[in-house]
Amino acid sequence: MDFHLSNEQLMLRKMYREFAENEVKPLAEEIDEEERFPMETVEKMAKLGMMGIYFPKEYGGAGGDVLSYAMCVEELAKVCGTTAVIVSAHTSLCCAPIFENGTEEQKRKYLPDLLSGRKIGAFGLTEPNAGTDASGQQTTAVLEGDHYVLNGSKCFITNGNVADTFVVFAMTDKSKGNHGISAFIVEKSFPGFSTGKHEKKMGIRGSSTCDLIFEDCIVPKENLLGKEGKGFKIAMQTLDGGRIGIAAQALGLGEGAVNEAVKYTQERVQFGRRLSQFQNTQFQLADMHTRMQAAQYLVYAAACKKQLHEDYSMDASMAKLFAAEAASDVTRRAVQLFGGYGYTREYPVERMMRDAKITEIYEGTSEVQRMVISSRLGVK
Amino acid sequence: MKIIVSIKQVPDTSGKVAVNPDGTLNRASMQTITNPDDMNALEAALKIKDATDCKVIVVTMGPPPAAGMLREALAMGADEAVLVSAREFGGSDTYATSQVLAAAISTIGVEDDDLVLCGRQAIDGDTAQVGPQIAEKLNLPQITYAADIAVDGKNVTVKRMLEDGYMTIKTQTPCLVTCIKELNEPRYMSVGGVFEAYSKPLSTFNYETLKDHPLIDATTIGLKGSPTNIFKSFTPPQKGAGQMLEGDGKETCEKLVGILTAKHII
Numbered sequence: 001m002d003f004h005l006s007n008e009q010l011m012l013r014k015m016y017r018e019f020a021e022n023e024v025k026p027l028a029e030e031i032d033e034e035e036r037f038p039m040e041t042v043e044k045m046a047k048l049g050m051m052g053i054y055f056p057k058e059y060g061g062a063g064g065d066v067l068s069y070a071m072c073v074e075e076l077a078k079v080c081g082t083t084a085v086i087v088s089a090h091t092s093l094c095c096a097p098i099f100e101n102g103t104e105e106q107k108r109k110y111l112p113d114l115l116s117g118r119k120i121g122a123f124g125l126t127e128p129n130a131g132t133d134a135s136g137q138q139t140t141a142v143l144e145g146d147h148y149v150l151n152g153s154k155c156f157i158t159n160g161n162v163a164d165t166f167v168v169f170a171m172t173d174k175s176k177g178n179h180g181i182s183a184f185i186v187e188k189s190f191p192g193f194s195t196g197k198h199e200k201k202m203g204i205r206g207s208s209t210c211d212l213i214f215e216d217c218i219v220p221k222e223n224l225l226g227k228e229g230k231g232f233k234i235a236m237q238t239l240d241g242g243r244i245g246i247a248a249q250a251l252g253l254g255e256g257a258v259n260e261a262v263k264y265t266q267e268r269v270q271f272g273r274r275l276s277q278f279q280n281t282q283f284q285l286a287d288m289h290t291r292m293q294a295a296q297y298l299v300y301a302a303a304c305k306k307q308l309h310e311d312y313s314m315d316a317s318m319a320k321l322f323a324a325e326a327a328s329d330v331t332r333r334a335v336q337l338f339g340g341y342g343y344t345r346e347y348p349v350e351r352m353m354r355d356a357k358i359t360e361i362y363e364g365t366s367e368v369q370r371m372v373i374s375s376r377l378g379v380k
Numbered sequence: 381m382k383i384i385v386s387i388k389q390v391p392d393t394s395g396k397v398a399v400n401p402d403g404t405l406n407r408a409s410m411q412t413i414t415n416p417d418d419m420n421a422l423e424a425a426l427k428i429k430d431a432t433d434c435k436v437i438v439v440t441m442g443p444p445p446a447a448g449m450l451r452e453a454l455a456m457g458a459d460e461a462v463l464v465s466a467r468e469f470g471g472s473d474t475y476a477t478s479q480v481l482a483a484a485i486s487t488i489g490v491e492d493d494d495l496v497l498c499g500r501q502a503i504d505g506d507t508a509q510v511g512p513q514i515a516e517k518l519n520l521p522q523i524t525y526a527a528d529i530a531v532d533g534k535n536v537t538v539k540r541m542l543e544d545g546y547m548t549i550k551t552q553t554p555c556l557v558t559c560i561k562e563l564n565e566p567r568y569m570s571v572g573g574v575f576e577a578y579s580k581p582l583s584t585f586n587y588e589t590l591k592d593h594p595l596i597d598a599t600t601i602g603l604k605g606s607p608t609n610i611f612k613s614f615t616p617p618q619k620g621a622g623q624m625l626e627g628d629g630k631e632t633c634e635k636l637v638g639i640l641t642a643k644h645i646i
Contacts, residue, residue, distance in 0.1 A: 007451070008574050008575055011452060011455060011569065014452075015569045015571075018568060049572045064571055
């Protein structure tokens with residue numbers, strides 16, 4: 001696969017880096033410490049077209065490509081895992097399913113506000129009893145005249161407390177199992193919709209994570225996304241795309257940790273020598289960089305395949321599996337290279353280590369990725 | 381109305397500065413950026429464009445890779461770009477450069493309601509001469525050190541920032557204004573802007589394009605035609621970080637006096 005980046009992609013990488021260094025990095029520690037959603041950063045990203053990168057201009061997108069989007073998440077994650085997942089969840093989990101499955105009316109109604117970043121999007125699939133087993137949906141949707149009535153709850157919803165528009169899954173016909181799940185576009189102003197309290201998390205602490213609660217929530221019939229009973233397929237397709245975003249987040253976190261470790265080990269002196277002069281440090285950094293470089297190839301390959309409308313499901317799973325585990329390993333090793341200072345909040349590597357862990361869990365655990373990959377290999 | 385913005389690709393002085401044996405900068409071996417003051421000039425033009433929908437044209441003189449910088453200016457929102465590039469122009473000092481740039485700007489055309497914006501000075505040469513010299517050669521009124529620019533039709537009001545205060549000057553277009561960093565905060569390229577940048581027009585003016593222009597004198601362009609002689613080039617030693625004392629009370633004054641006394645300054 002050819003990874004020569006286009007002139008546009010090289011220019012965007014430069015722009016993302018400048019933005020991340022100047023606007024995102026200075027806030028990363030504070031929003032983690034205070035568990036504060038960085039709305040001011042979202043507003044800046046919206047103005048620059050970063051909330052709708054790979055969608056057509058006719059719907060308010062920036063007219064870019066999937067790799068340019070993955071690179072954006074990667075560059076943000078190098079300095080702040082929280083900011084990266086805000087863009088990823090909004091783009092991959094809300095904008096993408098509406099763009100890919102919505103009617104023309106739905107796209108015209110919802111995408112301009114979402115892609116311009118005037119409104120934030122979120123995705124509601126996970127329930128207390130339907131995590132990795134997403135087919136166990138207990139939220140129900142009953143058609144009553146010109147609207148559906150939704151009842152149930154969702155949990156661990158990224159962007160939940162700040163989003164205006166949600167793609168939500170609910171059971172319309174329990175007797176049909178997976179084929180009885182349908183997808184809906186839900187606005188936060190719909191009667192019977194509310195959000196729960198902010199979850200206190202180990203990492204990505206500035207991101208909003210909460211429950212969604214549906215109590216006789218009225219959703220107009222025209223907000224059914226795709227056909228009735230096709231929700232599970234939409235959810236799985238959406239998560240395929242989402243995995244590219246999370247893989248890019250993991251990639252950035254690992255790369256960011258390598259950057260910090262390279263810088264620190266050249267400054268820190270022990271036994272009269274810089275840490276970087278010890279062969280153990282050199283070998284550690286070489287291994288860490290190599291792992292992240294390999295992750296980058298997998299992430300970029302999956303993004304390019306999605307852009308070309310090729311089957312990228314296994315590629316996205318491999319990218320997420322490898323990048324997430326590499327990020328967890330590399331950030332942990334970075335903390336080790338920093339020693340005691342790495343364990344303090346004075347340096348960013350402990351935050352990166354905490355942020356990296358979730359990439360092995362959300363949007364499909366590493367175990368789920370292994371299930372996807374092995375099933376694609378025909379292993380039963 | 382249109383605004384022509386003269387910008388320059390300069391070595392990133394946060395990296396190492398390399399110098400050729402003849403004393404000129406070895407630009408090829410250094411990372412480059414758009415000159416910071418020029419970014420303020422471009423931002424000022426784009427702000428006026430946001431308000432009036434006027435056209436913004438960026439122009440630079442430099443080697444072919446400077447086209448990359450022009451594309452970035454287009455990605456920020458400029459409409460057209462002109463690269464002035466020829467072996468004959470290489471090594472030009474400020475006198476020769478302003479002659480070529482004035483010819484290029486005049487070839488683009490300066491109409492009655494147009495504005496020419498430049499950065500105050502480039503971080504490589506630090507002369508602050510090119511902007512004013514372009515104005516002289518084009519016979520345009522010039523206002524330097526702009527910390528604020530207001531355009532109302534043909535009326536241009538500029539607040540100049542001087543060492544000991546501000547001076548507000550009113551003039552009319554066409555005119556040339558040099559800009560300083562206090563003027564604004566340059567915007568980032570936008571994602572959509574980047575994808576449009578490569579479809580916007582970028583023309584190249586070479587020696588052939590400009591050689592017959594009345595402002596061009598073949599004997600006073602390029603390194604040979606430049607009257608400036610460089611005796612020595614060197615990287616100045618870095619200044620130590622200053623010490624800031626905060627507070628306005630007697631205690632802070634006493635602390636300041638103590639430090640100055642200890643250093644035998646007073």
